[in-house]
Amino acid sequence: MNPKWRHFLLRRLTRLVVVLAGLVIATFALIHVVPGDPARAIAGAQADQNAVERAREELGLNDPAYVQFGDYLSGLVRLDFGDSFETDEPVTKVISRSIGPTAELAAFGMAIILFVGIPLGLLGGALSQEGNRKFELGFSGLTGIMAALPDYLTATVLALVFAVSLQWLPVAGAATLSAAILPAIAIAVRPMAMVSRLVRIRTLDVLEQDYIRSARSKRLSPRALYGRHVAPNALAAALSVAGIAFAALVGGAVIVEQVFARPGLGTELVQGLLVKNYPVVQGIILTLGAAIVIVNAIVDATLALVDPRTLEGEL
Amino acid sequence: MSERRARAGLVMRSFLHTPTGPVSLVLILALILLAIIGPSIFGEAATNVDLGQASEGPSAAHPLGTDALGQDILARTLAATRLSLILPVAAIGLAALAGSLIGALISMAGPRLRRIGAGFVDAALGFGGVLLAVFIIAVVGIGTVGAVIAVAAAFAPAFARFTYSLVSSVNSREYVVAARLVGVSQTGILRRHIFPNIADSLAIASFTALADGLITLAALSFLGLGVQAPGYDWGTMLTPGVKSFYVTPWAALAPAAMVALAGAAFALFGDAIARAVNPLLWVERPSVLAAFGTRLSSDKARPEMGDHKT
Numbered sequence: 001m002n003p004k005w006r007h008f009l010l011r012r013l014t015r016l017v018v019v020l021a022g023l024v025i026a027t028f029a030l031i032h033v034v035p036g037d038p039a040r041a042i043a044g045a046q047a048d049q050n051a052v053e054r055a056r057e058e059l060g061l062n063d064p065a066y067v068q069f070g071d072y073l074s075g076l077v078r079l080d081f082g083d084s085f086e087t088d089e090p091v092t093k094v095i096s097r098s099i100g101p102t103a104e105l106a107a108f109g110m111a112i113i114l115f116v117g118i119p120l121g122l123l124g125g126a127l128s129q130e131g132n133r134k135f136e137l138g139f140s141g142l143t144g145i146m147a148a149l150p151d152y153l154t155a156t157v158l159a160l161v162f163a164v165s166l167q168w169l170p171v172a173g174a175a176t177l178s179a180a181i182l183p184a185i186a187i188a189v190r191p192m193a194m195v196s197r198l199v200r201i202r203t204l205d206v207l208e209q210d211y212i213r214s215a216r217s218k219r220l221s222p223r224a225l226y227g228r229h230v231a232p233n234a235l236a237a238a239l240s241v242a243g244i245a246f247a248a249l250v251g252g253a254v255i256v257e258q259v260f261a262r263p264g265l266g267t268e269l270v271q272g273l274l275v276k277n278y279p280v281v282q283g284i285i286l287t288l289g290a291a292i293v294i295v296n297a298i299v300d301a302t303l304a305l306v307d308p309r310t311l312e313g314e315l
Numbered sequence: 316m317s318e319r320r321a322r323a324g325l326v327m328r329s330f331l332h333t334p335t336g337p338v339s340l341v342l343i344l345a346l347i348l349l350a351i352i353g354p355s356i357f358g359e360a361a362t363n364v365d366l367g368q369a370s371e372g373p374s375a376a377h378p379l380g381t382d383a384l385g386q387d388i389l390a391r392t393l394a395a396t397r398l399s400l401i402l403p404v405a406a407i408g409l410a411a412l413a414g415s416l417i418g419a420l421i422s423m424a425g426p427r428l429r430r431i432g433a434g435f436v437d438a439a440l441g442f443g444g445v446l447l448a449v450f451i452i453a454v455v456g457i458g459t460v461g462a463v464i465a466v467a468a469a470f471a472p473a474f475a476r477f478t479y480s481l482v483s484s485v486n487s488r489e490y491v492v493a494a495r496l497v498g499v500s501q502t503g504i505l506r507r508h509i510f511p512n513i514a515d516s517l518a519i520a521s522f523t524a525l526a527d528g529l530i531t532l533a534a535l536s537f538l539g540l541g542v543q544a545p546g547y548d549w550g551t552m553l554t555p556g557v558k559s560f561y562v563t564p565w566a567a568l569a570p571a572a573m574v575a576l577a578g579a580a581f582a583l584f585g586d587a588i589a590r591a592v593n594p595l596l597w598v599e600r601p602s603v604l605a606a607f608g609t610r611l612s613s614d615k616a617r618p619e620m621g622d623h624k625t
Contacts, residue, residue: 019438026450033454148579150530152537153571156557160568164560243441251445255534259557270538273453281453289442296441 008304016297023289027282028072032065038278081283086275091283094268099287101264102253104177106291108184109191109249117192118238121199122230128200129207139200146193151252155186155259172261183260187252191245195238202237206230236307243296250288329591336587342580350397357390373565380563382555391552392569399548400577402463402541403529409467410528411521414474421475422482423501433479439472444531447472452540462541466532470524477520481513515592522585526578533574549574 031038039056040047047055060068075081081091128136162169162182170179206212206229216225254266261267265284272280330336364386371381378389421432439447444466451465485491491508499507535541536550544551549570556567 015434018434019441022438030450030453034456145579148526148575148582150534150571150574150578152534152553152557153575156553156560156567156571159557159560160564164564244443247441247443247446251443254445254449255538258538269449270540273449273457274539278453285446285450285453288446292442292446 005304009301012297012300016293019293020290023286023293024073024076027286027289028069030282030285031059031278034276034278038276076286081286082279084272084280085277086280091279094280095265095283095287098263098265098268101180101262102250102257102266104180105184105187105253105257105262105264106246106249108180109188109252110246112184112188113192113195113238113242113245117188117195118199118234120192121196121238122203122226122234124196124200125203125207125230125234126226128204140197143193143197146189147197149189151186151190151256152259154189155183155256158182158186159259179260179262183253183256183262186256186259187249190252191241191248195241195245198237198241199234202233203230206233232306236303239299239303239306242299242303243292246295246299247292250292254288326591330587335583336591339580339583339587342576343584346396346400346577346580349393350400353393353396357394371563380565382552382559382563382566388552388563388566388569391547392549392573395548395552395570396573398542398546399529399533399550399573402459402548403466403525403532406463406466406532407470407521407525407528409463410470410524411474411517413467414471415478415517417471418475418478419482419505422479422486423505429479433476436472436475436479440476444469444527445534448531448535449540452535457540457543459542459546462532462535465535465540466528469531470528473524474517474520478513478517481516482509485509485512519585519589519592522581522588526580526582526585529581530574530578533570 037052037056039052039059039061043051043055056062060071063071079092081095083090084094124135124139128139159182169182170176172179212220212225212229253264254269256262257264257266258270265288268280269284269288271277272284365381368381373380380388382388382391417432417436421429421436424432448462448465448469451468452461455461455464485508491504494504494508532541533548533550533553536548537553539551539554542548542551552570553567556563556570559566
């Protein structure tokens with residue numbers, strides 16, 4: 001492995017570990033900084049003092065902080081996030097039950113960004129050559145509007161049109177794969193618009209390079225032009241924001257799952273917040289956060305493969 | 316003085332010449348007017364429970380129909396404007412204040428501390444606004460105040476990042492370097508050279524952030540984590556709205572459309588001002604809604620890959 005790569009991977013891995021550690025500490029600290037008494041929350045508002053004390057003992061809140069943190073860490077290693085306050089079910093079980101519907105949304109959303117967003121940007125770039133200002137204005141305007149739509153509005157409109165009026169797709173739940181289509185579109189619209197804008201600009205940049213102009217004047221085949229020069233640049237542009245796009249998809253899923261009554265991590269997280277079910281909240285925030293951090297690291301490594309210039313970047 | 320006035324006039328003229336400036340300005344003024352007079356005009360109709368007319372479709376008496384309690388949806392949507400605007404303005408104000416302060420501190424720190432601070436801000440940005448906001452809600456508790464703090468905390472890293480990249484770029488300009496060489500103090504440089512140079516950029520970014528903050532705050536209310544009954548904003552109206560899709564679609568569409576409209580108005584306004592203040596944007600590629608493309612929250616970790624033209 002060449003030293004540049006080794007250096008890059010080492011630095012990137014260190015950053016990954018540091019951010020994950022920060023995430024673990026933040027979720028651990030959560031239960032200690034919440035207003036009110038977590039023991040009171042678990043025992044119930046009507047419980048007597050003894051029950052509250054028992055709950056406190058069970059939660060380990062009487063131990064010194066470092067002992068609690070040690071317990072928390074060893075729990076994480078064994079994939080034990082504690083038990084739900086509400087149902088006494090292990091949080092791991094809650095997460096494994098509800099991660100599927102959310103992962104489906106994220107995967108579908110990423111697919112939409114890749115297979116619709118990038119080609120759209122390429123097309124936009126190819127069509128707005130030679131200063132086609134009207135097209136440029138239309139493209140920017142349209143993607144601009146798409147990027148500004150709240151995902152819950154998109155979700156509402158999609159549900160009304162395709163689920164309620166046309167009845168092509170299910171309006172709620174996650175029983176079939178087709179139930180993921182509308183929510184996935186709803187959360188993908190904003191990041192997709194962002195990606196296709198970026199890809200268009202990048203495509204145009206490449207097409208206007210002097211060496212490309214002269215290569216084209218010497219009849220460079222369109223296939224070579226787009227395959228060898230434009231596509232890699234467009235892909236690199238898309239990858240440079242893929243981490244942000246993924247975070248946007250996850251955030252969107254938390255909101256849009258509610259619109260479609262989808263039993264995913266977002267629904268469980270919001271329910272957990274409403275009833276102060278801290279172990280569930282901790283576990284899900286940790287899961288979603290870790291997913292984002294890890295995807296970001298993978299994206300950066302892929303970007304370095306596609307565009308080795310980033311090896312020398314700030315990272 | 317007259318030079319400054321001439322420049323203000325120029326900015327004003329070019330603002331009015333942007334395709335979106337006047338439209339967004341009128342929209343914002345209308346929203347502000349609605350926020351001021353809305354609750355006193357429509358407040359009574361908005362909270363007038365009439366179970367005899369619950370969940371009805373549009374009619375002459377109720378142009379957009381009624382919700383499950385028989386309250387007029389149009390009146391509620393209009394009366395909710397005040398809360399729906401004030402909360403994000405407060406949240407983004409807080410975010411801009413705290414974020415730019417943090418960003419300035421980071422850019423003034425030594426190289427080591429600067430790297431740690433920047434890494435921290437970048438890590439926070441990586442999680443995305445919604446997850447950050449939800450985490451903060453878990454800490455401070457659900458409710459109106461919690462949601463405002465959560466949105467402020469979710470947007471502060473973007474302001475911090477924006478500020479320290481602005482400060483660094485001004486810092487490396489020749490006249491600032493020269494001022495430092497002749498012995499002008501750090502605070503003097505900050506006050507005389509850096510702040511005037513970045514203030515307008517920060518103000519413009521605040522409008523774009525306001526559009527996003529409004530959407531995020533309504534989302535929190537929609538999830539039940541923000542404004543609590545009997546208070547209501549557009550987000551809380553959406554909650555029963557999406558549950559009664561089949562019966563009263565307007566109950567969901569009206570508040571959602573208002574969120575989108577208000578968000579677009581602020582974003583367009585920010586874009587138009589940016590173009591008016593910085594004429595350089597005119598000669599570059601046209602983009603009516605450029606503010607959306609370079610919105611704060613999508614401010615990229617790798618500027619050299621970025622979309623500088625839009």
